[in-house]
Amino acid sequence: MGFLDGKKILVTGVASNRSIAWGCADAMHRAGAEIALTYQNDKLKSRVEDLAGQCGSNLVLPLDVGSDAEIESTFKALAEKWDGLDAIVHSIAFAPREQLEGDYVDAVTREGFAAAHDISAYSFAALAKAGRALMDGRNGALVTMSYLGAVRAVPNYNVMGVAKASLEANVRYLAASLGPKGTRVNAVSAGPIRTLAAAGIADFRDMLKKVEERTPLRRNVTIQEVGNAAAFLCSDLASGITGDVLYVDTGYHILG
Numbered sequence: 001m002g003f004l005d006g007k008k009i010l011v012t013g014v015a016s017n018r019s020i021a022w023g024c025a026d027a028m029h030r031a032g033a034e035i036a037l038t039y040q041n042d043k044l045k046s047r048v049e050d051l052a053g054q055c056g057s058n059l060v061l062p063l064d065v066g067s068d069a070e071i072e073s074t075f076k077a078l079a080e081k082w083d084g085l086d087a088i089v090h091s092i093a094f095a096p097r098e099q100l101e102g103d104y105v106d107a108v109t110r111e112g113f114a115a116a117h118d119i120s121a122y123s124f125a126a127l128a129k130a131g132r133a134l135m136d137g138r139n140g141a142l143v144t145m146s147y148l149g150a151v152r153a154v155p156n157y158n159v160m161g162v163a164k165a166s167l168e169a170n171v172r173y174l175a176a177s178l179g180p181k182g183t184r185v186n187a188v189s190a191g192p193i194r195t196l197a198a199a200g201i202a203d204f205r206d207m208l209k210k211v212e213e214r215t216p217l218r219r220n221v222t223i224q225e226v227g228n229a230a231a232f233l234c235s236d237l238a239s240g241i242t243g244d245v246l247y248v249d250t251g252y253h254i255l256g
């Protein structure tokens, strides 16, 4: 018996076996869930199909959240395979690389700001909207991935931190909006993890080292640990939790 037995979960944002989304899919599969994965573009297709196979799934769909038409067709394709959906994991972020280094005021541009907010924050609401019909009446859950830069000015994180603040506000507004239908909405705020997306942040290695030296548990978090927390939030064990941000960062956020 797994605590996600019988649940159907759509996991977005798998780009490699280092992706946080992969940690989520793997943890959820081990807890008994049936998994569908999405890939952003054709370059990632075969890699994501391989990973889906490792969690017992052959349901792999294209999804670029920058396109409304693609969001619509992904959920249409999902509805042809599944009669309902219990949870969506949103593990997607993007900002132009030049936004993620140096002084915030120097780096930020109208275009960079818009792109970061569109792909990293609006897309969560867009998935909630598109998935609503399939999730209706199932006491489902939405989970997204945030970072401490949403609430603190973290060097080099810049406009991505502003977009994460928007994402966390999105969690609260979506929770208020979808709660009456029984759908819960939460975020996991993960500590830094070396992934493809993290490689775009200047001095990321220093960030990992600084966390390791200071954080209460004296080590960085893993995608397995983030995946386990996301699995819990998607499960009935978390039935009383919505609109919240759960820190999975070996305790770093409590430090002064």
Ligand code: 0WD
Binding pocket: 013, 014, 015, 016, 018, 019, 020, 021, 039, 040, 063, 064, 065, 066, 090, 091, 092, 093, 094, 119, 145, 146, 147, 148, 189, 190, 191, 192, 193, 194, 195, 196, 197, 198
């Ligand atoms: O330290 C970290 N790695 C942390 C990441 C700490 C705290 C939070 N996060 C967040 C990220 O901001 C993101 O929201 O976790 C989420 C997942 O990030 P990740 O696992 O660190 O990164 P990665 O494995 O690169 O997956 C993110 C993927 C993209 O990968 P690349 O590197 O190719 O940009 O998001 C996907 C894409 O596959 N993505 C999109 N998917 C659909 N449509 C789009 C898009 N337009 N843009 C990016």
